Structures are given as C-alpha cells and as structure tokens.
Amino acid sequence: MRAPRSFTVFVGLYLLFLYAPVMLLPIFAFNDSAVIAFPLKGFTFGWFAGLANESTLFVALKNSLIVAVSSAVLSTCLGVLAARAAARYEFFGKKPIMSFLMLPLVLPEIIVGVSLLIVLVQLGLDLNVWTVILGHVLVCMPFSIAILLSAFNNMDRFLEEASLDLGATRRETFFRVILPLVMPGLMSSLLIGFTISLDEFIIAFFLTGTEPTLPVYIWSQLRFPSKLPGVMALGFIMLILSLVLLTAGEYFRNKSAALAAHENKQ
Amino acid sequence: MQNFPGLFSSMAMMFDRESRAGLKLVSTPFGFSLLLLAAPLLMMLLLSFWTQDYLVLDRTLTLDNYREIGSHPVYALLLKRSLTISLIVTLVTVLLAFPMAYYISFYGGKRKSLWLFLITIPFWTSYLLRIFLWKIILGYNGVLNSTLQGLSIIDEPLTFILYNANAVVIALAHAWAPFAILPIFVALEKIDRSLLEAARDLGDGAVRRFFRVTLPLAMPGIVAAALIIFIPTIGDYVTPKLVGGTDGLMIANMIQVQFSKANNAPLGAAIAVTAMIVVGLFALTFVLLNRRWLRRQA
Numbered sequence: 001m002r003a004p005r006s007f008t009v010f011v012g013l014y015l016l017f018l019y020a021p022v023m024l025l026p027i028f029a030f031n032d033s034a035v036i037a038f039p040l041k042g043f044t045f046g047w048f049a050g051l052a053n054e055s056t057l058f059v060a061l062k063n064s065l066i067v068a069v070s071s072a073v074l075s076t077c078l079g080v081l082a083a084r085a086a087a088r089y090e091f092f093g094k095k096p097i098m099s100f101l102m103l104p105l106v107l108p109e110i111i112v113g114v115s116l117l118i119v120l121v122q123l124g125l126d127l128n129v130w131t132v133i134l135g136h137v138l139v140c141m142p143f144s145i146a147i148l149l150s151a152f153n154n155m156d157r158f159l160e161e162a163s164l165d166l167g168a169t170r171r172e173t174f175f176r177v178i179l180p181l182v183m184p185g186l187m188s189s190l191l192i193g194f195t196i197s198l199d200e201f202i203i204a205f206f207l208t209g210t211e212p213t214l215p216v217y218i219w220s221q222l223r224f225p226s227k228l229p230g231v232m233a234l235g236f237i238m239l240i241l242s243l244v245l246l247t248a249g250e251y252f253r254n255k256s257a258a259l260a261a262h263e264n265k266q
Numbered sequence: 267m268q269n270f271p272g273l274f275s276s277m278a279m280m281f282d283r284e285s286r287a288g289l290k291l292v293s294t295p296f297g298f299s300l301l302l303l304a305a306p307l308l309m310m311l312l313l314s315f316w317t318q319d320y321l322v323l324d325r326t327l328t329l330d331n332y333r334e335i336g337s338h339p340v341y342a343l344l345l346k347r348s349l350t351i352s353l354i355v356t357l358v359t360v361l362l363a364f365p366m367a368y369y370i371s372f373y374g375g376k377r378k379s380l381w382l383f384l385i386t387i388p389f390w391t392s393y394l395l396r397i398f399l400w401k402i403i404l405g406y407n408g409v410l411n412s413t414l415q416g417l418s419i420i421d422e423p424l425t426f427i428l429y430n431a432n433a434v435v436i437a438l439a440h441a442w443a444p445f446a447i448l449p450i451f452v453a454l455e456k457i458d459r460s461l462l463e464a465a466r467d468l469g470d471g472a473v474r475r476f477f478r479v480t481l482p483l484a485m486p487g488i489v490a491a492a493l494i495i496f497i498p499t500i501g502d503y504v505t506p507k508l509v510g511g512t513d514g515l516m517i518a519n520m521i522q523v524q525f526s527k528a529n530n531a532p533l534g535a536a537i538a539v540t541a542m543i544v545v546g547l548f549a550l551t552f553v554l555l556n557r558r559w560l561r562r563q564a
Contacts, residue, residue, distance in 0.1 A: 007373075017362075019387075024402060081295050082295040091288030097292055101296065107497070108502075111307075114521065115306035135302075219394055235395040242390035
C-alpha cells in the first residue's frame with residue numbers, strides 16, 4: 001500500500017525537524033571557527049585535538065563511566081528480581097507494587113533529584129558519585145523492568161520445569177537455565193541503563209556535589225562561548241559512541257526475539 | 267458477606283508458597299524504591315511545612331511556605347505558564363507524532379523496526395547539546411533565519427522564535443517526540459486490520475472510519491504519550507533556561523533556584539509539592555474525560 005503524496009511530504013519534513021539539531025553537530029565540530037554560526041570557515045580537527053588538554057573533562061568522563069556502569073548493573077539486577085517475580089509468580093499486591101516501581105517513568109526528574117537531595121542533606125551525608133548512582137538507578141529501573149519482563153515472558157517455562165525435574169536445584173536452574181535464556185534481554189537492559197545514565201543531567205546536577213558527571217561538565221562549559229566548538233566535538237564523539245552501543249543493543253534484542261520465535265516453533 | 271470468599275482467597279494468597287516466593291523476589295527492588303523514592307517524597311512533603319531562615323532550619327510545622335506561594339503572584343504566574351507550555355507541548359507533540367506513527371504502522375511494510383530506529387537516533391545525542399543546538403537554529407543570525415533570508419522568503423530575521431515560550435515549545439516538542447511516537451505506534455499496531463475492512467465494507471468513508479474505529483482504538487497509546495510528556499515537561503528547567511529567556515522561565519526554574527542560590531529548601535519543597543498536586547489533578551481530569559469520551563463512542 002502506498003501512502004498519499006502529501007503524507008510522504010509531511011513525514012519527510014518531520015524527519016528533517018527531528019534530525020535538524022543532530023545534523024549541525026558534525027558541521028560545527030569540524031568547522032574552523034571559534035564562533036558557532038554560519039557561514040562556515042574551513043575544515044579542522046583542531047577542536048578534537050584541543051579536548052585532549054581539558055583535564056577536567058577526563059575527570060568528568062571517569063565519574064560518568066563509574067556512574068553509568070554502576071547504575072546499569074544495579075538497575076539490571078533489581079530489574080531481574082522484579083521482572084522475574086512479575087513474570088513467574090502471582091503475589092499479594094502485585095499490581096500496586098509493580099506500578100510503584102514504574103512510577104519514576106512519569107515523575108518529573110527534578111522531583112526525584114530534589115527529594116533525594118533533601119534526605120541526603122537531612123542525614124548529613126556528602127554528595128558524590130554514589131548519590132548520583134542512587135538517583136540514576138531509580139530512573140533506569142522502569143526501563144530495565146520493561147525490557148526484562150518481556151524477556152522472562154518470552155521464555156519457555158517447560159525448560160525451567162524440565163531442569164527441576166531432572167534434579168537441578170532452584171539455584172542451579174536459575175543460573176544455568178533461566179539466566180542464559182534471558183541473556184539478550186539482560187544485555188539490552190544494561191545498554192539502555194548505561195545510555196540513559198550517561199546522558200542524565202537534571203538529577204546529576206542536584207546530587208553530584210564536587211564530582212561532576214559529563215553532562216554537568218558540559219553544562220558548565222556552555223556558559224563560555226570560547227569552549228563551545230570543543231563541546232560540539234565532544235558531543236559528536238558521544239553521538240558516535242551511543243550509536244555503536246545502541247546498534248549492539250538492537251542486535252541483542254533481535255537475537256532475543258529470534259531465540260524466542262525459534263523456541264516457540266519447536 | 268458476598269466479599270468474604272474474595273477476601274478469604276486473597277488472605278490465603280498472602281500466605282501460600284507461590285505468593286511468598288514472588289514477594290521475596292520483589293522485596294529488594296520494592297525496598298529500594300520505598301527507601302529512595304517513597305521516603306524522600308514524604309520527607310519533601312514534611313520539609314515543605316518547615317521554614318528556613320538562611321542557614322537555620324526551624325522544624326515547627328507551619329503553612330508559611332504555602333501562604334508565601336499564595337500571596338506572591340509570581341508563583342501562580344510561573345505555574346500557569348508552565349501548565350500552558352506543557353499543555354501546548356503535549357498537544358503539538360502528539361499531533362505531529364500521530365501521523366508519523368500512523369505512517370510507520372500502516373505504510374512501514376517490512377521496515378518498521380528500521381523506521382523506529384531511524385526515529386530514535388537523533389535522541390541519543392546529549393540532551394543538553396540538543397537544546398543548545400536549537401538556540402543555534404532559532405537565533406537572530408541562526409540557521410533558520412539565514413536560510414530563510416538566503417531564499418528571500420523573509421527580509422528581517424524572525425525574532426519571535428528565540429528567548430521566549432515559543433522556543434521552549436519547539437525544543438520540547440522535539441525532545442519528547444519519540445516518547446509520543448513509540449506508544450502511539452504500539453497502539454496502532456494492536457488494531458485488528460479486519461475491523462477497518464469491516465468498517466469500509468459497511469459503508470464508512472475514510473474520515474468516518476478514522477474517527478469511529480482507528481482513533482478510539484489508538485486512544486490508549488495517545489493517553490500514554492500525553493501523560494509521559496505532560497508530567498515530566500513541567501519539571502524541566504534546562505530548556506527554559508537555555509532558550510526561554512525571561513518570558514519563558516517555568517516553575518522548575520523557581521524550584522531549582524530555591525535549592526541553590528536562594529538556599530530556601532523548605533520553600534522549594536512547597537513549590538514542588540504544589541506543582542505536583544496541580545499537575546496530578548490535570549492528569550487525572552484528562553484521564554477521566556478521556557474515559558468518558560471512549561464510553562460514549564462505544
């Protein structure tokens with residue numbers, strides 16, 4: 001079926017709107033001018049080379065990697081527990097408990113950040129990367145649960161029962177049968193959590209203390225016009241890295257779907 | 267007495283093995299969320315009834331913060347503006363996203379997942395940079411103005427598109443696009459195509475069929491999209507700060523200031539609580555109205 005012409009034109013214009021900001025990123029990352037404006041001057045790799053001298057950037061990058069990896073791992077672990085419980089068991093208060101776990105999805109991030117900040121300040125605790133991680137796990141968990149829930153639901157329950165019948169303990173069954181079966185979902189949850197945490201600014205801004213993450217660093221740079229071309233170069237590198245990670249994530253998700261389809265056929 | 271068997275079975279469920287195994291598994295994530303989400307939210311509510319004078323926190327319960335919010339028109343103004351901007355953003359985003367989702371679902375053929383991937387790519391750039399790049403596009407000497415002037419469509423640069431509420435709406439309608447396209451797409455995919463054929467066979471024209479079959483069936487996706495966009499956009503302070511100018515500042519900017527420069531966390535908490543209640547009421551009204559509309563259609 002072919003779409004009406006005007007419809008196709010709308011889709012084209014809308015895609016242009018969606019891609020407009022991203023298309024500018026490589027343009028200004030390679031533009032040989034300290035001012036972010038048209039007309040373009042010339043081609044340069046200078047802004048990328050200049051990043052190497054920004055020592056605070058590397059500190060922020062290190063913090064961000066610690067935060068993103070820890071948040072992804074923790075939210076995936078908690079997500080496995082919640083998704084497995086919801087997929088396998090009927091339990092008292094299942095619906096309200098699961099909705100509560102998904103709540104951060106529709107909660108403004110400023111509310112999550114500020115309320116955590118209040119508690120930490122009242123308890124007299126210092127702000128550091130670990131406080132950011134706590135906030136990020138909260139916002140990553142709903143995504144982990146959604147991904148893992150579909151992975152557990154797609155899993156063939158007979159394989160689990162067969163393993164138990166053949167004498168494996170519950171623990172062995174979980175680690176040697178169930179976990180390998182949901183592995184693609186696990187990878188996809190880790191990648192999504194990593195990417196969300198790496199880009200999260202609003203919560204990190206409140207909870208970061210003196211250890212800035214990458215977005216908090218970028219925010220501080222946006223105030224200085226001379227730093228902007230470098231920020232563009234940094235943004236371009238991050239875009240490429242995100243694309244690589246997401247393509248990998250998509251690959252694992254498709255593999256998970258293919259695995260499920262294969263099992264259902266058998 | 268009719269409820270007794272139901273009550274009994276749910277009590278029994280509480281103690282049976284399956285229920286216990288499920289609860290045991292879910293208790294860790296649930297405990298985490300109770301400790302780090304529910305408790306902090308309650309703490310915020312409590313703090314909003316305390317007061318702070320510079321560094322001294324007074325723990326006597328009082329409604330002073332809420333009186334302050336009620337007596338200074340700036341809070342009502344910011345809240346009204348935030349609600350208006352968020353409502354317009356929600357409306358614009360959903361209206362633009364619906365045809366896109368419809369196109370992928372009905373004309374995407376075998377390439378549906380590629381289309382979805384294509385749509386999410388722009389959103390994996392840093393959020394801050396995306397908003398900042400809108401500043402470059404919409405600015406006085408920006409990309410849009412230079413292009414339009416280059417094509418002789420306009421003589422003077424357009425000034426109504428940056429440092430005001432319009433810019434905030436444009437940047438947010440862009441930032442939240444995938445959150446509208448994806449749920450609407452999922453809802454459209456679930457529509458049984460034979461229902462549409464049946465409507466056509468029974469003599470419904472394209473327009474009538476759309477409003478009587480497609481739209482009501484796509485409503486769950488539209489509602490989900492609207493809520494996922496409307497509620498969080500109220501809490502954005504980055505976009506207003508970067509592209510909004512002074513006329514585009516929103517309630518979240520005020521909350522942020524209270525927690526940093528103004529150093530008045532209790533007032534900030536009270537503003538946050540007020541905003542959440544107002545937003546919650548709006549969302550609830552929307553859901554109820556929609557439910558009534560759907561029942562009338564059925």
